[in-house]
Each structure stands twice: as C-alpha cells, then as structure tokens.
Amino acid sequence: MNDFSKLADSVFRGDFSTVANLTKQLIDNGVDPLEIINKGLIEGMNIVAPKFKAGEMFVPEVMMAAKSMHTGLELVKPLIADSDVPSKGTVLMGTVKGDLHDIGKNLVVMILQSGGFKVIDLGVDVPAEKFVEAVKEHKPQIVGLSALLTTTMPAMKETINALQEVGLRDGLKILVGGAPVSQSFAKEIGANGYANDAMAAKELCENLLS
Ligand code: B12
Structure with missing residues (x-):
C-alpha cells in the first residue's frame, strides 16, 4: 500500500490521528498539496460513497470519515490558500x-x-x-x-x-x-x-x- 492509499484508507476508517500523521508526513516530504487532497483525502471518501449506498456503512461511520477528511484538509489548507494573490473576483x-x-x-x-x-x-x-x-x-x-x-x-x-x-x-x-x-x-x-x-x-x- 503506498502513502496515498494508506491515507485514503485512514479517511475511510475515520482514523483521525493516522490521517493527521500521514498528511503531515506527505507535506514534510514535499508532496504537492493538491495531490494529497486528490489522491489521498478525496480517494478516502470515494471508498465511503459506494459502501454507504450499499448499506455497508452507516451515518456515524460516514461522519467519522468526513471529519477525518477535514482533519487532513485543515493541514494542507494553509499551503494552498495564497492570500498575496490579487483577487480574481x-x-x-x-x-x-x-x-x-x-x-x-x-x-x-x-x-x-x-x-x-x-x-x-x-x-x-x-x-x-x-x-x-x-x-x-x-x-x-x-x-x-x-x-x-x-x-x-x-x-x-x-x-x-x-x-x-x-x-x-x-x-x-x-x-x-x-x-x-x-x-x-x-x-x-x-x-x-x-x-x-x-x-x-x-x-x-x-x-x-x-
Ligand atoms: C458524506 C455523506 C454524508 C455525510 C455528510 C457530511 C458532510 N459534512 O458533508 C452525512 C453522514 C451527514 C450524510 C447525511 C445524509 N446523506 Co449523505 N452522503 C455522503 C456521501 C457518502 C459522500 C458525499 C461527499 O462528501 N462526497 C465527496 C465530495 C468531494 O464530492 P461532492 O460532494 O460530489 O463534491 C464535488 C463535486 O460534486 C463538485 N461540487 C460540489 N458542490 C459544488 C458546487 C459548485 C458550485 C460546483 C461548481 C461544484 C461542486 O466539486 C466537489 C469537489 O470535487 C454521499 C455519496 C455520494 N455518492 O455522493 C452520500 C449521499 C449524498 N447522501 C445521501 C443521503 C440519502 C443522506 C441522508 C438523507 C441519510 C440519512 N438517512 O440521514 C442524510 C441527509 C442529511 C441532509 N439533510 O443533508 C444519498 C443521497 C441520495 C439522493 N438520491 O438524494 C447519497 C448519494 C448516498 C446514497 N444513498 O447513495 N451524508
């Protein structure tokens, strides 16, 4: 399992602390924040979606997955929000x-x-x-x-x-x-x-x- 799949899997399992650790690790290794979002965090929710639909996951578990995703997002957010860029609109x-x-x-x-x-x-x-x-x-x-x-x-x-x-x-x-x-x-x-x-x-x- 590569780092992105590990991250996706931790989001899916609602494992906040592993999501935080893996996200920090990827950031420290210089991985592009957009890649962390797309290949790790969103991918985790992509595992959740069909399982929720099939009745294999329930609302509390989906909430945990969503919160874990937010934990990761909060860590990468400062890296991609560039307040110095003049507003496009x-x-x-x-x-x-x-x-x-x-x-x-x-x-x-x-x-x-x-x-x-x-x-x-x-x-x-x-x-x-x-x-x-x-x-x-x-x-x-x-x-x-x-x-x-x-x-x-x-x-x-x-x-x-x-x-x-x-x-x-x-x-x-x-x-x-x-x-x-x-x-x-x-x-x-x-x-x-x-x-x-x-x-x-x-x-x-x-x-x-x-
Ligand atoms: C996570 C989730 C939840 C979480 C939400 C947590 C949260 N803070 O958002 C919780 C558990 C609370 C939840 C609750 C419910 N959910 Co829900 N949920 C999901 C799930 C699994 C994933 C959604 C998600 O976050 N996807 C990941 C994100 C990244 O994707 P996205 O939202 O599509 O967004 C992307 C694009 O669409 C686009 N985009 C989004 N918004 C916008 C806006 C603009 C302007 C643009 C341009 C683009 C854009 O860009 C985004 C990023 O790439 C979906 C399954 C699914 N297939 O979508 C069901 C789903 C949406 N839920 C569903 C249901 C039924 C419910 C509940 C009614 C369940 C219940 N019995 O209580 C409640 C409703 C609560 C309510 N009133 O809203 C159904 C809807 C079915 C339908 N036909 O309407 C789905 C499809 C699951 C299923 N059964 O298949 N849910």
Missing part, C-alpha cells in the same frame, strides 16, 4: 436549503481561494433569502450552489428564482454542482454553468470572468 458559495453536505462545497471553496478568488462561504442549509441578502451585501460576480440530495435540487431553482425576483439575477453568474447535478439540469434551471469537481469549478469561474 468574489464568489459566494453555499449548500442549498435542506442539505447538510459540505465536503465537496468546502473543497470548491478551498480550490477557488487557492486560485486567487475571494470566497464568501454561507455554509450549509442556506435558504434562498439568505443568498439574496448576501448578494446584496457582498456583491459577488459569481454565486455557487451545492446540493447532494435529489430532494434539495429544486432549492437551487428556488434560489435562482428568488434572485431573479429582486432584480439581482442579471449581473450574476450562477454555478451549480454536487453529485446529483448535471450540465442538463444546470441548463434546465437557468444556471450559467456546472462543474463536476473543484478544479473544473475553478476553471469555469476563470472562464466566466475572463
């Missing part, structure tokens, strides 16, 4: 109402920050009105909506409608993402774009603002 991010999943959204936030965007993170279970208030306050160029449940996908449309109703939609680029979301769904609800992972989200933000 402001992005407002949040997981829509009714949805508590934030691992993917947090990754998008981190990668955007590392790519020089200023990101305002509204957290999880964010109602449409809160997005509206935050757009008024922060005047972002881009709003990113995350949803992991098929039952919360309609809240994306509701958020876009709420922004439209108060006349804030036109100047904004709205991106959607999350496992059940697709390009065709994005088009259907009138979003400006969809990305299937954090790197693609960053490229999309750059393209939309260029």
Whole structure:
C-alpha cells in the first residue's frame, strides 16, 4: 500500500490521528498539496460513497470519515490558500436549503481561494433569502450552489428564482454542482454553468470572468 492509499484508507476508517500523521508526513516530504487532497483525502471518501449506498456503512461511520477528511484538509489548507494573490473576483458559495453536505462545497471553496478568488462561504442549509441578502451585501460576480440530495435540487431553482425576483439575477453568474447535478439540469434551471469537481469549478469561474 503506498502513502496515498494508506491515507485514503485512514479517511475511510475515520482514523483521525493516522490521517493527521500521514498528511503531515506527505507535506514534510514535499508532496504537492493538491495531490494529497486528490489522491489521498478525496480517494478516502470515494471508498465511503459506494459502501454507504450499499448499506455497508452507516451515518456515524460516514461522519467519522468526513471529519477525518477535514482533519487532513485543515493541514494542507494553509499551503494552498495564497492570500498575496490579487483577487480574481468574489464568489459566494453555499449548500442549498435542506442539505447538510459540505465536503465537496468546502473543497470548491478551498480550490477557488487557492486560485486567487475571494470566497464568501454561507455554509450549509442556506435558504434562498439568505443568498439574496448576501448578494446584496457582498456583491459577488459569481454565486455557487451545492446540493447532494435529489430532494434539495429544486432549492437551487428556488434560489435562482428568488434572485431573479429582486432584480439581482442579471449581473450574476450562477454555478451549480454536487453529485446529483448535471450540465442538463444546470441548463434546465437557468444556471450559467456546472462543474463536476473543484478544479473544473475553478476553471469555469476563470472562464466566466475572463
Ligand atoms: C458524506 C455523506 C454524508 C455525510 C455528510 C457530511 C458532510 N459534512 O458533508 C452525512 C453522514 C451527514 C450524510 C447525511 C445524509 N446523506 Co449523505 N452522503 C455522503 C456521501 C457518502 C459522500 C458525499 C461527499 O462528501 N462526497 C465527496 C465530495 C468531494 O464530492 P461532492 O460532494 O460530489 O463534491 C464535488 C463535486 O460534486 C463538485 N461540487 C460540489 N458542490 C459544488 C458546487 C459548485 C458550485 C460546483 C461548481 C461544484 C461542486 O466539486 C466537489 C469537489 O470535487 C454521499 C455519496 C455520494 N455518492 O455522493 C452520500 C449521499 C449524498 N447522501 C445521501 C443521503 C440519502 C443522506 C441522508 C438523507 C441519510 C440519512 N438517512 O440521514 C442524510 C441527509 C442529511 C441532509 N439533510 O443533508 C444519498 C443521497 C441520495 C439522493 N438520491 O438524494 C447519497 C448519494 C448516498 C446514497 N444513498 O447513495 N451524508
């Protein structure tokens, strides 16, 4: 088992201290932080996903895996968030109402920050009105909506409608993402774009603002 598979396995097992030790070890060995995230930390959640679906893992175990992943992310975060880079634009991010999943959204936030965007993170279970208030306050160029449940996908449309109703939609680029979301769904609800992972989200933000 190489270091990345060991890290992925410790995330999957929810073993915080091993995740912390292995992440520190990889950092000390000069491994690219994005590789640590992609080949180790995310890979661990990729082991979790099918097991959760098949009923072989339960919510408390998935929570432990998610927390372990966060432990690793917190360690690599300072290495990739470069505050000296001038801001490429402001992005407002949040997981829509009714949805508590934030691992993917947090990754998008981190990668955007590392790519020089200023990101305002509204957290999880964010109602449409809160997005509206935050757009008024922060005047972002881009709003990113995350949803992991098929039952919360309609809240994306509701958020876009709420922004439209108060006349804030036109100047904004709205991106959607999350496992059940697709390009065709994005088009259907009138979003400006969809990305299937954090790197693609960053490229999309750059393209939309260029
Ligand atoms: C971890 C997890 C949990 C954790 C969440 C912990 C946390 N802090 O996030 C816990 C245990 C709390 C949980 C709870 C539940 N979950 Co859950 N969960 C998952 C799981 C296993 C992994 C999700 C994940 O983190 N993936 C890893 C990240 C890196 O990937 P990602 O989120 O897709 O994000 C990437 C891209 O999508 C994209 N992206 C994400 N957001 C955005 C936004 C923008 C703007 C852009 C451009 C891109 C983008 O970039 C990200 C990074 O690359 C999925 C399985 C799956 N296949 O997705 C189920 C899953 C999403 N959960 C599911 C369910 C059913 C639930 C519960 C209802 C279970 C229950 N009975 O209580 C609850 C709902 C709670 C709620 N109200 O939200 C189902 C949803 C089924 C469906 N059809 O809707 C899934 C698919 C599992 C399954 N059954 O197959 N869950």
